[in-house]
Amino acid sequence: METTPPARGSKVELSFGCENKMVSATAVVAAIDGDRLVLDIDGSDNTMTPEPGTDIYLLKGGGLYTILESKHFPRITVEKVHERLHARVDDIMTVGYRRVQARDYPGGEEQAQMILRDVFGDIQHVPDVENVTPAMLYHLLYQLNLKVDRLMDMADLRRDESFRLSDLERVNISASGIRFTMPEKPDPDEIIALRLDLPLETVTRLETLGTVASATPDEKGNGYRVSIAFTDLPEDMKETITRYVFRKQRELLRR
Structure with missing residues (x-):
């Protein structure tokens, strides 16, 4: 999408993620200095300060x-973002995750399928739409199944503290990784099993592994902002996440 740089003194509309919502x-x-801008935001709540590294969209x-x-x-x-290896976006969602104990899987990430099966159960393959009549019924049943799974996940939290759902919060995601808030600080390079529900044409569920790249205290004292790099993400999952990111970016830029 072609962009137009703003002029000094001009007023711009913008959108960014802060705490648990998009603002x-x-x-x-x-002021303007090359690709850098100094912006004075109108009528802002000083208690909601976006952290450095947050993406901000000039609409x-x-x-x-x-x-x-x-x-x-x-x-x-x-500072203007010209190009990234993987496009990323902020959105509000929950993340299902479990910290993987290395002692249980001496093969580490090489045992990816075993880890995912142990954490999330057998992979459920969605039936081809042509086998369901009418097509709309397929979509509705699939959505209902995901909602039931979400309720079961929440119930499981009472029985299994090792699997958690994050709060509905600001998440930064790309095809290379994800950043969200965890109440506890994970170890560097620790393996994390992840479950993501991406809102595309229908809610698309992805289950994969990642390793902890960094963990820094949340500025509000609500745990740690944890960056996780996806490991051996299949190409179809990369394409799904990239499609979701571009779609969300277009929505933000068209507001």
């Missing part, structure tokens, strides 16, 4: 930026 606001461009063709500094919020410094 829409307007801002005045206070109506303004493009994608990332926040470099926000300690003087509502004044922030952002």
Whole structure:
């Protein structure tokens, strides 16, 4: 999508993720230095300060930026994002996960299928739509099945503390990894089993493994912001996540 750089003194509309919601606001461009902008956000709640590294979208063709500094919020410094190996986006969702005990799987990530089966059960293959009549019934039943699974997951939390669902919160995701909040600090390179429900044409469920790349204390004291790199993600899952990311970015930029 072609983008138009803003002019100094102009007012821009923007959107970014903060805490557990997506925020829409307007801002005045206070300064421009190449690809960097200083923005003064109008009427902002100072208790909701976006952290550095947060993606921020300048709407109506303004493009994608990332926040470099926000300690003087509502004044922030952002830098334009030209290209990434994997596009990423912020959204609000829950993440199902389980910390994998290395002692239980001496083969580590090489035992991926065994780990996923032990954590999430047998993989459920969705029947081909042509085998269901009418097609709409297929979609409705699939959605209902995922909702029932979600309720069962929540009930399982009372019986199995090792499998958890994160709160409905801001998540940053790309085809290379995901960042979300965990109440406890995982170890570096620890294996995490992940379950993601992506809202595409229908809710698409993905189950995969990742390793902990970093874990930093949440600025609000709500646990740790954990970055997890997907490991050996199949091409079809990469394509699904990339399609979801681009779709979400288009939605944000068209607001």
